[in-house]
Amino acid sequence: VRRPRAAILVSGSELLDGRRRDTNGHHIASQLSARGATVDHLLVAPDDLDVLVADLRFLLAAAPDLLVVSGGLGSTHDDLTLRAVADALARPLREHPAARTMVEERSAVVARRRGLRYEDVLEHTAKLARLPLGSVPLAPAGLAPGIALREGPTRVYALPGVPHELETMLAAIVDELASGGFFPPLAERVVRTFGGGELQIAAILEAVSHERLEVAVTAGGGEVSVVLRHDPGDADACRQAAALVASIEAGAAVFSVDGRSVDRIVADGLRARGETLATAESCTGGLLGGRVTEVPGSSEVYVGGVVAYSDDLKRRLLDVPGGLLAQYGAVSEAAAAAMAEGVVAVSGATHGLAITGVAGPAGGSGEKPVGLVFVGRAGPSPTEVRRHVFPGDRAEVRRWAVTAALHLLREALSS
Amino acid sequence: VRRPRAAILVSGSELLDGRRRDTNGHHIASQLSARGATVDHLLVAPDDLDVLVADLRFLLAAAPDLLVVSGGLGSTHDDLTLRAVADALARPLREHPAARTMVEERSAVVARRRGLRYEDVLEHTAKLARLPLGSVPLAPAGLAPGIALREGPTRVYALPGVPHELETMLAAIVDELASGGFFPPLAERVVRTFGGGELQIAAILEAVSHERLEVAVTAGGGEVSVVLRHDPGDADACRQAAALVASIEAGAAVFSVDGRSVDRIVADGLRARGETLATAESCTGGLLGGRVTEVPGSSEVYVGGVVAYSDDLKRRLLDVPGGLLAQYGAVSEAAAAAMAEGVVAVSGATHGLAITGVAGPAGGSGEKPVGLVFVGRAGPSPTEVRRHVFPGDRAEVRRWAVTAALHLLREALSS
Numbered sequence: 078v079r080r081p082r083a084a085i086l087v088s089g090s091e092l093l094d095g096r097r098r099d100t101n102g103h104h105i106a107s108q109l110s111a112r113g114a115t116v117d118h119l120l121v122a123p124d125d126l127d128v129l130v131a132d133l134r135f136l137l138a139a140a141p142d143l144l145v146v147s148g149g150l151g152s153t154h155d156d157l158t159l160r161a162v163a164d165a166l167a168r169p170l171r172e173h174p175a176a177r178t179m180v181e182e183r184s185a186v187v188a189r190r191r192g193l194r195y196e197d198v199l200e201h202t203a204k205l206a207r208l209p210l211g212s213v214p215l216a217p218a219g220l221a222p223g224i225a226l227r228e229g230p231t232r233v234y235a236l237p238g239v240p241h242e243l244e245t246m247l248a249a250i251v252d253e254l255a256s257g258g259f260f261p262p263l264a265e266r267v268v269r270t271f272g273g274g275e276l277q278i279a280a281i282l283e284a285v286s287h288e289r290l291e292v293a294v295t296a297g298g299g300e301v302s303v304v305l306r307h308d309p310g311d312a313d314a315c316r317q318a319a320a321l322v323a324s325i326e327a328g329a330a331v332f333s334v335d336g337r338s339v340d341r342i343v344a345d346g347l348r349a350r351g352e353t354l355a356t357a358e359s360c361t362g363g364l365l366g367g368r369v370t371e372v373p374g375s376s377e378v379y380v381g382g383v384v385a386y387s388d389d390l391k392r393r394l395l396d397v398p399g400g401l402l403a404q405y406g407a408v409s410e411a412a413a414a415a416m417a418e419g420v421v422a423v424s425g426a427t428h429g430l431a432i433t434g435v436a437g438p439a440g441g442s443g444e445k446p447v448g449l450v451f452v453g454r455a456g457p458s459p460t461e462v463r464r465h466v467f468p469g470d471r472a473e474v475r476r477w478a479v480t481a482a483l484h485l486l487r488e489a490l491s492s
Numbered sequence: 493v494r495r496p497r498a499a500i501l502v503s504g505s506e507l508l509d510g511r512r513r514d515t516n517g518h519h520i521a522s523q524l525s526a527r528g529a530t531v532d533h534l535l536v537a538p539d540d541l542d543v544l545v546a547d548l549r550f551l552l553a554a555a556p557d558l559l560v561v562s563g564g565l566g567s568t569h570d571d572l573t574l575r576a577v578a579d580a581l582a583r584p585l586r587e588h589p590a591a592r593t594m595v596e597e598r599s600a601v602v603a604r605r606r607g608l609r610y611e612d613v614l615e616h617t618a619k620l621a622r623l624p625l626g627s628v629p630l631a632p633a634g635l636a637p638g639i640a641l642r643e644g645p646t647r648v649y650a651l652p653g654v655p656h657e658l659e660t661m662l663a664a665i666v667d668e669l670a671s672g673g674f675f676p677p678l679a680e681r682v683v684r685t686f687g688g689g690e691l692q693i694a695a696i697l698e699a700v701s702h703e704r705l706e707v708a709v710t711a712g713g714g715e716v717s718v719v720l721r722h723d724p725g726d727a728d729a730c731r732q733a734a735a736l737v738a739s740i741e742a743g744a745a746v747f748s749v750d751g752r753s754v755d756r757i758v759a760d761g762l763r764a765r766g767e768t769l770a771t772a773e774s775c776t777g778g779l780l781g782g783r784v785t786e787v788p789g790s791s792e793v794y795v796g797g798v799v800a801y802s803d804d805l806k807r808r809l810l811d812v813p814g815g816l817l818a819q820y821g822a823v824s825e826a827a828a829a830a831m832a833e834g835v836v837a838v839s840g841a842t843h844g845l846a847i848t849g850v851a852g853p854a855g856g857s858g859e860k861p862v863g864l865v866f867v868g869r870a871g872p873s874p875t876e877v878r879r880h881v882f883p884g885d886r887a888e889v890r891r892w893a894v895t896a897a898l899h900l901l902r903e904a905l906s907s
Binding site: 090091092093094095096097098099100102103106107108110111115116117118119120121122123125128131132135139241276293295304355356358359360361362363364365366367369370371373374375376379380381382383384385386387389390393394423424425436437438439440469470471472473475 | 505506507508509510511512513514515517518521522523525526530531532533534535536537538540543546547550554606655656708710719770771773774775776777778779780781782784785786788789790791794795796797798799800801802804805808809838839840851852853854855885886887890
């Protein structure tokens, strides 16, 4: 199966001077590769006509099947994408009647919403209807239409950079390409493991043949995930995929084979049982609660909890005995257990998860180094505490502590 | 003043197939542009030798002053950076004695830490000492040394992609370049405003001449920031900068002219007064506590608080009267006030900050739409609640709610 090759160009000086982090490039790459395209380039370029033209020519010279351009389609002087595409392809800009109608309609909406004169808005937006010759305008999700055109073997799309506009318009393009047979058939399996480490997975991959599969491994926070992709019409590939998944399941602690994250498995498990969770956090300062509530509907299973950053609050709000803290310290197995039990008692939730650790960079000692984290769980089954030492900086230690706490509950819910 | 031009190449297939979002590229771009370099390209490329070689040649063809490569310096078969640099520059790979010593030392450490045989580790790491001819090895912050070399006018650096290793090694490079006079003198002013909107700033920029300044505006979460940069030796530019800052201060609600974020101003203000903060969060689920504790040392000023996601926990842990919740609802001015006062009472902290709102996407109504957020503050001065309606998705509403709460406390601390 030949997989289409794609290139992405994201324009915006604010993405290169530290003001803003690009999110569109990652979104486009994710969407295209989820359908089976191979993304060869993601290029972030400033709002500079010469640079944009040179970049477009470089990307087109590799003759990708698909080139998606994001950003630079707006009403200000640094919105240069239409001009850059025209120059790169040596095509003139021409007013496109259908694009003109779209721009007029959207300008009228914007004028009404912002209390501006229609003529004043159109003065700045009219240029959005002047497209490189041969372009087809794409219906706008905001102010600016996108464009679609062909250049040799490459389908070129240019979309505005406002994230929700880009996402809406890209989804329509991907659906249309898919229904036209642009993407190859693709089977994908995601196997997620926890607690084993990358070397364990590497050993399995060395022992089990998988030359007809595309295999990608990611690791972080104690999780190692393996993504397998192959042609669903290739019987050998299907057999290899099944054998590899079976080997990973036999040799590593697999917790997900259906694509669900630990977050999702925990939420689904609580919901299925009609049970609830409360959290007690020290070094993570609320990030566990923040993560559990990332998804809509979390109020069905999450009641809240306590951020017991100071020892005083561990005593006051979680009834952790002062003597325990004095004897073992706040970063201890005993404190994690008492915090988890305390939050169950004060909240009335079914399960309690607690995190206490040394996130660093200061505060570490020989006995309690930076990265040492105790995660605790209390509830219907006996209280459990697990000790971790996470590598990385403060942000990583905190993120991984949250993941580890979720796994502790996942295991209890699955047993 | 001529500003050095930089290009960045980040390698890693996992950054192009949706598995992981690049953070190194943004970090490198931020660090270089903060010193006055102009970043013309940030290119993310897969672990594919041909693509990497083509990309390196493309970036070098523009003759940048600086090319920073991140990633692909490790022990696995897809770590291709050294080979790609050698091929792109048509230089052979040669074992470098100093690099060999670094690799042996680091391999011994890794072997000891992971309980592996030194020879087994070195078998996979030895290739990290084979550098493109003319390279100088850079001391590793983890396993792999970096490299520095010159190619025509361009200083080329290649660094490992592990974020904390990259950051450490990049900081050393930037410091060395700076002490060698590589970066131009640069005066920078950052003026941060809250509550005014972008149009207000645009109007000021239209009215005040600033053609000798570089001006960049960013907006989000109610904040609009203006970054001014200029040659400190240009007297006209200095006058323009002073006049523009004065105009912004006169025409907009400026809260920071020294580069400090609201997070930092609040933390500094509390520390200076010897006061403490506690938080009571509903729709943000702990993100306010998470943000306050992002920085080391936050335990001096932050005691913790309550995540009162359910109404039951608002009553149990914050003593919010059930009648109040029944009458006004959990998303109300009254609830925000009661939560802020409640968390001060139960925690003993000087100040309490509360957040309650409709983060969406569901749960909105005509009277209480998605994005409606009340932030409340209680403490030594009379309790205050502010009503916001934030645009954007669930994640944005929650992030902006946290920012708005911090501003409420900032204003109280500065009055």
